[in-house]
Amino acid sequence: MDAIYTSLFEPIGADGMIGILLILNGLKVTLIVTFFAMILGALLGIIITYCKTSGKWYLKLPADIYVGIIRGTPVVIQLVILYFVILASFDIDKVTAAIIAFGINSGAYISEIIRSGIQAVDKGQMEAARSLGLSHNQSMRHIILPQAIKNILPALGNEFIMLLKETAVIGFIGGVDLMRAGEIIRSRTFEDMVPLFTCALIYLILTYSFTLILGRFEKRLKQSD
Amino acid sequence: MIKIDNLHKQYGDNQVLKGISISINSGEVVSIIGPSGSGKSTFLRCLNLLETPTAGSISIDGEVITDSHADINKLRQDVGMVFQHFNLFPHKTVLQNVTLSLELLKKMTPQQAQEIAIPLLQKVGLADKANVYPSSLSGGQKQRVAIARALAMQPKIMLFDEATSALDPEMVGDVLDVIKSLAHSGMTMVVVTHEMGFAKEVSDRVIFMDGGHIVEQGTPEQVFDHTSQPRTQAFLSKVLR
Numbered sequence: 001m002d003a004i005y006t007s008l009f010e011p012i013g014a015d016g017m018i019g020i021l022l023i024l025n026g027l028k029v030t031l032i033v034t035f036f037a038m039i040l041g042a043l044l045g046i047i048i049t050y051c052k053t054s055g056k057w058y059l060k061l062p063a064d065i066y067v068g069i070i071r072g073t074p075v076v077i078q079l080v081i082l083y084f085v086i087l088a089s090f091d092i093d094k095v096t097a098a099i100i101a102f103g104i105n106s107g108a109y110i111s112e113i114i115r116s117g118i119q120a121v122d123k124g125q126m127e128a129a130r131s132l133g134l135s136h137n138q139s140m141r142h143i144i145l146p147q148a149i150k151n152i153l154p155a156l157g158n159e160f161i162m163l164l165k166e167t168a169v170i171g172f173i174g175g176v177d178l179m180r181a182g183e184i185i186r187s188r189t190f191e192d193m194v195p196l197f198t199c200a201l202i203y204l205i206l207t208y209s210f211t212l213i214l215g216r217f218e219k220r221l222k223q224s225d
Numbered sequence: 226m227i228k229i230d231n232l233h234k235q236y237g238d239n240q241v242l243k244g245i246s247i248s249i250n251s252g253e254v255v256s257i258i259g260p261s262g263s264g265k266s267t268f269l270r271c272l273n274l275l276e277t278p279t280a281g282s283i284s285i286d287g288e289v290i291t292d293s294h295a296d297i298n299k300l301r302q303d304v305g306m307v308f309q310h311f312n313l314f315p316h317k318t319v320l321q322n323v324t325l326s327l328e329l330l331k332k333m334t335p336q337q338a339q340e341i342a343i344p345l346l347q348k349v350g351l352a353d354k355a356n357v358y359p360s361s362l363s364g365g366q367k368q369r370v371a372i373a374r375a376l377a378m379q380p381k382i383m384l385f386d387e388a389t390s391a392l393d394p395e396m397v398g399d400v401l402d403v404i405k406s407l408a409h410s411g412m413t414m415v416v417v418t419h420e421m422g423f424a425k426e427v428s429d430r431v432i433f434m435d436g437g438h439i440v441e442q443g444t445p446e447q448v449f450d451h452t453s454q455p456r457t458q459a460f461l462s463k464v465l466r
Contacts, residue, residue, distance in 0.1 A: 127275055128312035128371075132326040133302035133378060142329065146316050 007185050007194040019185045019195065026181030027202060029095060033177065034164045037102035041163070042156070044107025049114040063111070070108035076169045078105055083173040094175035098167065106163055113159060117152035118144060150221050157214040161207050168203075178202060226251040226413055227272065227382065232281035234267055241267045243437035244281070249415065251381075254408045256416045256424035256445075259434035260460055265417045268434065269384050272415060273304040285382070302330060305375030309387040311367040313359040313374070319346065320355040323374045330378070338377075345373040349403050365396030369403055376407075383407065385416040389423075421464055425449050433457045 008019040051063035070078065079101040087097055121144050129139035171180035182199035186192055227249040234242040241264045249255055257265045270276040272283065274290060274297050282291045290300050314322050323345060324338035333341075346352040349369035351362075359367055368388060375383060385404060389397045401423050408414055408427045418424050424431055424445065431448040433441045433456075441454045449465075452458055 122310075122312070124308060124310055124312035125314065128306075128308060128314070130298075131273055131275065131301055131304075131306040131308075132374070133298050133300075133330050134326065135298050138329055142325065143314055 003191050003194045007189050007191040008198065010189075012185060013188045019189070022176075022181045022185060023178065023195075023198060023202070026176055026178040026199075029170065029176060030164070030167050030178040033095060033098045033102060033167050033170065033175075034160070036099045037106055037167070038160055038163060040099060040103025041106025041110045041159075044103065045110025045114055048107060048111035049118070052111065052115060053118070067108045067111060070105055071112075075102070075105045075166055076172055079169060080172050094170070094173055097173060098170050098175050098177075102163060102167060105166075106159060109159055109162075110156065113155040114148070114152055117148040117155065120151045121147045153221065154214065154218045157210070157217070161210055164206060164210075165203060226253075226286060227415075228284045229272075230282045230284075232268070232271060232283065233279045234264070234271060234276055235279050241437055242271070242278070245437075245439055246281075247432070247439065247442070249413065251413055252411045253429045254412075254414045254416065254427055255430045255432060256418055256428040257432045257434055258418065258421065258424055258448075258460075259440075263434045264437040265434045266386055269386050269415060269417050272382075272384055273301050273306055275306075302326075302378050303381045304384060305378065305380035305382070306384045307368070307371050307375055307386065307388045309390050311359075311364070311371045311391075313367050313371055315359055318356050318358055319351065319362070319370050322359065322370055323377050326374070326378050341377060342373070345376050346370070348376075348406075349373045350399070363396060364392045365399045368392065368396075368400045372400075372403055372407070382413045382415070385414065385418070387417055387419065390419055419464070421449070421461075433460065435460070 008023070010018060012019055012022065048063045048066065051059035052067075054060065079098065082101040082104070083094070083097045087100075125143050125147065126139055129143040130136070134142070167177055168179035170177040171183060176184070178199055182195040185195040189195075229248070230246050232242055232245040233240070243264075245264075245268055257268065259265050267276055271278050278291055282289055284290065285300065285303070288300075289295065290297070313319075314325070317325060320339065320342055323342040324333075324335065327333045327338035327341060328335065331338075343352055343355065346355055349372055351366055351369055351373070354362060354366065354370075359370065362370065372388075388404065389400050392400060397420070401420065404414075404416070405423075405427050416424070416428070426445075428445050430442060431445050432439055433448055433452075433454070435456050441448060441452060441457050448457065449461065452461065
């Protein structure tokens with residue numbers, strides 16, 4: 001009990017904030033970064049998918065390189081390089097930098113999700129649409145995408161969960177997210193268990209409740225088949 | 226009406242069509258028969274450019290569709306196609322499957338499109354299914370909807386790619402009846418089929434393909450009953466047992 005009190009409800013360090021507030025602020029940062037990175041990632045994912053399926057080499061090549069680099073390197077390195085090297089000369093706050101880094105990272109994965117969602121639609125659908133005289137774009141819009149979205153949405157939910165957990169490395173650029181808040185408490189109170197378990201529990205609650213929502217949602221998508 | 230000249234198609238090193246030249250007249254019903262891998266489906270799919278020929282030319286009503294400047298989408302509006310696996314749009318109702326092209330390409334209002342679609346669905350005997358989704362239909366019903374969908378654009382030519390091959394035997398009759406009535410209505414049709422009885426009954430001309438070539442063509446009687454080609458004889462003796 002003492003440990004809980006010391007880590008969560010006592011003023012910690014020079015700023016005098018109590019532990020629980022530190023954690024809630026961290027949680028806020030985690031959620032903000034995840035949410036906006038997801039939006040940025042979705043936009044980038046759509047653009048990348050378009051480039052990749054355009055059939056034009058000058059669009060496809062950069063898109064392939066982008067996805068290759070992002071998927072081939074750890075997100076921590078991408079985050080640190082972006083903040084300390086690429087954005088070094090810009091006056092940009094850590095949360096924004098994190099949103100950009102995780103958005104760029106997520107975009108690569110989301111483009112793969114969209115691509116495989118489109119590829120999972122039977123190729124006879126495109127042929128039937130084209131045989132009626134629809135253009136490629138009309139076929140995509142009216143026939144392929146409405147079916148692909150059913151494959152894409154559940155996978156996007158998983159990507160959101162992955163992203164939420166991956167943002168735990170924001171501390172590497174000095175941002176105070178949920179994980180980093182726990183670390184601050186740990187280093188100032190010398191209590192290890194309570195702050196770490198508190199953080200882990202919050203992550204677990206977030207991902208688990210999101211998984212539940214996703215499950216319901218998927219069930220409803222299936223019903224409409 | 227359709228003139229095909231020295232048509233070639235190859236995938237990598239694999240030559241599927243090795244120089245096909247035929248003409249098909251307006252109102253003619255042409256059946257293409259032959260063993261699997263003979264190139265008959267590929268040939269059919271070249272006629273609406275679902276496959277791009279590697280060499281040779283196809284013209285429809287004097288317009289060279291294999292020309293790189295040809296408006297493929299416009300051309301396809303005049304060439305309906307029915308697929309082996311129906312390829313109905315599962316997220317659209319039966320009616321919407323038929324009206325889609327009318328609304329998108331002919332810019333009709335939903336009411337105008339319905340006025341065309343409902344009689345077509347009546348023609349294939351499925352007007353009562355207009356508002357259900359394809360998943361609740363049997364294979365034979367799906368294929369009849371697919372025929373109605375292809376007819377919606379009032380094509381000049383209909384292509385059938387093994388339209389009954391994926392059906393349960395008791396469904397085949399209904400679909401063949403629809404295709405037959407279409408043949409009798411004067412539609413120009415090219416039919417790839419394994420239904421020899423059907424080919425014999427409705428065709429004006431039967432083409433036997435093997436190994437990417439046209440081996441023989443003629444009236445159903447000539448091909449089925451009086452063929453002189455050993456390859457045709459070998460094929461027919463296997464399928465007509």
